[in-house]
Amino acid sequence: MRNVIGLVLLGVLGLAVGGCVCVVWADRGGPRWVRAVAAVTLAAGERVRRSSRNRCRRVNGNSGDGQPC
Template sequence: MVGAVLIGILVLVVAGCGCVVWADRGGPAWTRVVATLTVRSGEALRVLLRNWPRKNNNSGGGGD
């Protein structure tokens, strides 16, 4: 079940990226709508992940 959801998300991402390319090359109006939604979703996800709380994972192992 989880695999099917992940495959569905992957299909949506690939289709969205395809619409971004197609809209850039002058595709129909609906591709511009889907491309806008894809780009805005990516921007929102980037902001969400940037503000996501991170745990301080200092194990004291040195390295840097």
């Protein structure tokens, strides 16, 4: 069971690194498929960031003081 979890985590890490490489490559004018992968990677990162920020507000309340979680 630990081997399967390790393989899944390794796969997720590989996808994250590959996405970051595509973002850098697309910024330098890569092919169309690289720009598409970069757009998906950036959109997923933005979604995770928003989700994290919303989770912090639910846990800490919306104090509006601008302090991070």
